[in-house]
Amino acid sequence: MGLSKSSLSAKAPEERRDLILRATVTVVRDRGFAGTRVSDIAEAAGTSPGLVLYHFGSLNGALDAALTLLEDEFHDDLARDLQEQVGPVERLRHMGDLGAGLGPAVGDWRLWLELWVRALHDPGARETRESLDRRWRAALRGVIEEGIACGDFSPADADAAATRLASLMDGLAIQLALDDPDMSPERLIALWWEAAVLELRMNP
């Protein structure tokens, strides 16, 4: 029995660390930052509270590390996802799908809400939030410019249109995250797409 126990311990510390990180994201997702305890993370990761602190120094350290993991994955997923699409119209449409939670890139909007509130009080979270937002908006802006270049889009003001479409997505997604009965992924996509058509004066 000593063996069976030890087969789990001291084995592949990097894997363990990563496991804990993902467990942290999971716990934050349904408990929120404020409700996440060290023991919750440990339990979700199938390990002991001590190990969480061993790897990350403190609860806050684990939360911060989870945040940066999230940021990196978001970046990679988004870049990969968009590359798979051909042409600005398809890419734009795909960003709508991502916003509706259909892809891995945006993930769960509840996490975004949590991040926003944490950003109100924690400088690290504030930076992560800004960085994530910047990347998302830059991607949107890139798609729009691509569309302008090839004649698919002709917005009156590309900058304003990009900001509005990004903000609209946030606002719609809030309702989705909060399970508002008036919102659904399909409706979000439809509403957002119509706004995009309007803003970008798309050529049919």
Add this chain to the structure above:
Amino acid sequence: MGLSKSSLSAKAPEERRDLILRATVTVVRDRGFAGTRVSDIAEAAGTSPGLVLYHFGSLNGALDAALTLLEDEFHDDLARDLQEQVGPVERLRHMGDLGAGLGPAVGDWRLWLELWVRALHDPGARETRESLDRRWRAALRGVIEEGIACGDFSPADADAAATRLASLMDGLAIQLALDDPDMSPERLIALWWEAAVLELRMNP
């Protein structure tokens, strides 16, 4: 000295209760729901922790009561504010100002963020959130219909336009609440108004 102390106590309990409620809102505004302690509220209200519990039963009771106070005031302020404006265009413009934080009705968007996150985990907050949202959207919807009736607005889809304009306001306001360097009250107003012009096909 016994007198000077007693002059503050046991005097106007309703006032005291209200004072505590307002103190609660203040504390939540800059500490957040998760960071608000009973002693913070007591200190901000210039009273003792015991009294907070005496009036509201528990910390959560105080937070909930503060939330309903907020909801009522929001409702009253919004109705009054809008009545002071003449015509749908003026009213719509005023709603933009309110969203930018210029009026008392919307108050502080940081509180809205906090409310959203609390709504993720607390049923009471969820209801308050939905109610506030409904009222705000109903007001917007009312203004839009008024504008349609008198020919100022002619949106392709009034429902969709209302939802989008409300959501856009939320999304823009998040950046304002988070002190995003790319956002300011003036920019929010301008961006939102342009969207309204576009969505509602306003007659100039």
Add this chain to the structure above:
DNA sequence: CAGAGTCCTGAATGAGCGTTCAGGATGGCC
């Protein structure tokens, strides 16, 4: 195979905080 370093555990510690409570003051009522 001995020793050292790394990884891991879970019980102990101690701080922070919600809540309780015993008691004091006030104001109204008879």
Add this chain to the structure above:
DNA sequence: GGCCATCCTGAACGCTCATTCAGGACTCTG
């Protein structure tokens, strides 16, 4: 004036955690 209900205080209680720590096990190195 005496009495009672209400209002109010702040010290004390007890619980919930984050964090510490002493020790055990594994892996690698020589």
